[in-house]
Amino acid sequence: MLGGYAHRLARINLSSGQVEYFAPDPKDLEMYVGGRGLGVKYVFENGPKVDPLGPDNLLCIMNGPLSGTRAKMSGRLAVVTKSPLTGTVTDSHMGGWTAAKLKWAGFDGLLIKGASEKPVYLLVKDGEVTLHDASDLWGKTTHETHRILRERHGEDADVMAIGPAGENLVRFANWINNDERAAGRGGTGAVAGSKKLKAIVVVGKQEKMPQPKDPELWREADQQASATINDPKNVTAPKKGGLSLYGTNVLMNICNVMGALPTFNGQHTCIEGVETISGEYVREHRLIKDNTCHACPVACKKMVEVHLNGKAIRFESYEYESAWALGAHVGSTDTDWTGYAIYLCNAYGMDTIETGNAIAVLMEATEKGYYQGPDGIRFGDKEGEIRILEAIAHRRGVGDSLAEGPARFAKAIGHPELSLEVKGQSIPAYDPRGLKGMGIAYATSNRGACHLRAYTPASEILGVPYKTDPLAWEGKGKLTKLFQDLSAFTDSLDLCKFSQFAEGLEEYAKQLAAYWGRPVTPEEILLIGERIYNLERYYNNLAGHGEGSDYLPERFLKEPSDCAGSKGQLTELEQMLEEYYRERGWEKGVVPPAKLQALGILPSAAD
Amino acid sequence: MPKVNLYATFRDLTGQTQVRVEGKTVGEVLEALVRAYPALRAELFEGEGLSEGVSLFLEGRDVRYLQGLTTPLAEEATLDLFPPVAGGGFVQRFGALPPWLLERYLLEWGGKKMEEGVYALPGATVRFQEEEPLRVGSLSISQLRVEVEGEEAEAWFQRIHLAAARGGG
Numbered sequence: 001m002l003g004g005y006a007h008r009l010a011r012i013n014l015s016s017g018q019v020e021y022f023a024p025d026p027k028d029l030e031m032y033v034g035g036r037g038l039g040v041k042y043v044f045e046n047g048p049k050v051d052p053l054g055p056d057n058l059l060c061i062m063n064g065p066l067s068g069t070r071a072k073m074s075g076r077l078a079v080v081t082k083s084p085l086t087g088t089v090t091d092s093h094m095g096g097w098t099a100a101k102l103k104w105a106g107f108d109g110l111l112i113k114g115a116s117e118k119p120v121y122l123l124v125k126d127g128e129v130t131l132h133d134a135s136d137l138w139g140k141t142t143h144e145t146h147r148i149l150r151e152r153h154g155e156d157a158d159v160m161a162i163g164p165a166g167e168n169l170v171r172f173a174n175w176i177n178n179d180e181r182a183a184g185r186g187g188t189g190a191v192a193g194s195k196k197l198k199a200i201v202v203v204g205k206q207e208k209m210p211q212p213k214d215p216e217l218w219r220e221a222d223q224q225a226s227a228t229i230n231d232p233k234n235v236t237a238p239k240k241g242g243l244s245l246y247g248t249n250v251l252m253n254i255c256n257v258m259g260a261l262p263t264f265n266g267q268h269t270c271i272e273g274v275e276t277i278s279g280e281y282v283r284e285h286r287l288i289k290d291n292t293c294h295a296c297p298v299a300c301k302k303m304v305e306v307h308l309n310g311k312a313i314r315f316e317s318y319e320y321e322s323a324w325a326l327g328a329h330v331g332s333t334d335t336d337w338t339g340y341a342i343y344l345c346n347a348y349g350m351d352t353i354e355t356g357n358a359i360a361v362l363m364e365a366t367e368k369g370y371y372q373g374p375d376g377i378r379f380g381d382k383e384g385e386i387r388i389l390e391a392i393a394h395r396r397g398v399g400d401s402l403a404e405g406p407a408r409f410a411k412a413i414g415h416p417e418l419s420l421e422v423k424g425q426s427i428p429a430y431d432p433r434g435l436k437g438m439g440i441a442y443a444t445s446n447r448g449a450c451h452l453r454a455y456t457p458a459s460e461i462l463g464v465p466y467k468t469d470p471l472a473w474e475g476k477g478k479l480t481k482l483f484q485d486l487s488a489f490t491d492s493l494d495l496c497k498f499s500q501f502a503e504g505l506e507e508y509a510k511q512l513a514a515y516w517g518r519p520v521t522p523e524e525i526l527l528i529g530e531r532i533y534n535l536e537r538y539y540n541n542l543a544g545h546g547e548g549s550d551y552l553p554e555r556f557l558k559e560p561s562d563c564a565g566s567k568g569q570l571t572e573l574e575q576m577l578e579e580y581y582r583e584r585g586w587e588k589g590v591v592p593p594a595k596l597q598a599l600g601i602l603p604s605a606a607d
Numbered sequence: 608m609p610k611v612n613l614y615a616t617f618r619d620l621t622g623q624t625q626v627r628v629e630g631k632t633v634g635e636v637l638e639a640l641v642r643a644y645p646a647l648r649a650e651l652f653e654g655e656g657l658s659e660g661v662s663l664f665l666e667g668r669d670v671r672y673l674q675g676l677t678t679p680l681a682e683e684a685t686l687d688l689f690p691p692v693a694g695g696g697f698v699q700r701f702g703a704l705p706p707w708l709l710e711r712y713l714l715e716w717g718g719k720k721m722e723e724g725v726y727a728l729p730g731a732t733v734r735f736q737e738e739e740p741l742r743v744g745s746l747s748i749s750q751l752r753v754e755v756e757g758e759e760a761e762a763w764f765q766r767i768h769l770a771a772a773r774g775g776g
Contacts, residue, residue: 224711231749233740233747233749235703241746242744242746243746245745246745250744253744254743280745454774455775458775461743462748463700463748464748464775465772465774466701467702469668482774487774500774500776501773502703505770
């Protein structure tokens, strides 16, 4: 039996209130590991044609074989389902302690189906899942829900909750846990809302931490991983490396200088005065504390305090993507207003990236006269931004239409080109005219535009694992495939993406081998990653995302960048797609049966 | 006057690590360089064009993706000129791969330390050296130059590439 697992999952039917338990198939664990991979397998088995907001959709809350262990940066929890925003399979990950505690409570995952008639929350404790009435919590913010449920079940209880946005089926509603970590993208909170599932409370004690099958190898693997994460020359080095000091938002100034920061809804690629929403500025002027997640020495999370109208508001975390979406992308560089918008998104349980994009689309539509309704706002209107954000969460006025997602909104007003989206999900904080790799990564991401499937800026900006020219398209298809496969694997362990800035295939292989109790090679890791990526693509193909689904917003192909660092540049999507499909062995975005057979996803003729 | 930083065997051929030569385009600078160091001609050019294996960067950008030899140069431009990977040798600069970690990999693969920064593997020799870190904004990323030579160089180079694979997010 492979080590690292609780070997127990719960199937929860919210329609009937029934809970069943089962052990995962060992073959599935070897093929898909856990977390994202195993979740995708279960969502695939549930069928690609389900209505994402219907009772038949499956919502998977997953951890991985290294969750809840002492493996560094192993605090990630995967939420996997069919997305109401994109209609693709999606996975979104949150940090904190939820994943660890789920393992300590005796579970590798929770598979949630059906829909309750009245609001409920789940209590996960001592290998059992019970359903509880959540009527008194319905309508409350995520923060209020955390507080009430921790008062009820103890401060050791970990709570992940949806907010009013999830209840109101905002298609980009998310989950927030009591450490204010978000499973942000893809609308997994709306799936919970459609099931009347308000929260999940997890009670688990560290004594239940799984032990490695090969303790001697584990000591070596853990020492090696820790040493490279802590190496003072690596960006992860606690209190020394740039990512530890400034968090994700260290990228703000860099991308602005490179002309790789989409601003004013991507009409420009930089913004004047960006400094005041940058990681460096926030650290100097707003930082309260460097918080962290389970088993993480890096502590990239930043508790900050912003000040508005005489009130002090504390929250985590002033992340790069959030500060960009609710700042630069909507034409604002105000430290406090941007912070307040981030705080509100967390309170209402909405993806900051998608929310910022929705507001940016409304702003451009207003300025161009495409939207002439009463809720129109212009770029840089900070109070207007907050007003629209709240309207989206509560589906009021134009917010009701924006809550369907900026792509649907832009289409509804007859200007789909205003929405910078792929497969219905909006872009994050990197402009593919200044970072060409992001173009192919966005286009081919299985969950819609995303920077976390293949983080090409690692190579294009940071020279990891080797430096590539940010403005050259050559080689980016190959790089994207490598990163996609690597991240599909680490998302299945489930380790933080930041671990990849210090650890590589050797470190991951050794740690998993020590837990599994059998050898693991770097080649096997990439094969597992490739299998997961192809299964996701196959699901999407069956769900209706076929040939032509890997596109980019027209703006990146036709409107040249106007800022230094990338001035005059467009994104060479066609060339990159050709290279990428060749590397993948796909036919215009569709996985051929032979590939599925070779990866063991479909039985081969010999089987 | 533009600066040209020279690397590896180009340093042996010229006896210099950096030279300053006249030129308003990349092509003019290379012509001036060849006039000063004729031994470089065969290395740099194939016919009228830049030799396929040579890597030439202008402020970090491969000139092939700019305007090639006609790329205009500012008075204070800096070019980095790398020799082709040839004679069974393979060279790569890796980010976020500390030297002690590469040494650990090499020992696990049966490598034997010959001297500081030099390991012998079956059929290949690996040389590595820390270079100036890449500094971007408030970030600094270590850079390790790795060179593999010998009959089995390609296979070992790919093994190192795989071990060095990292990403981020």
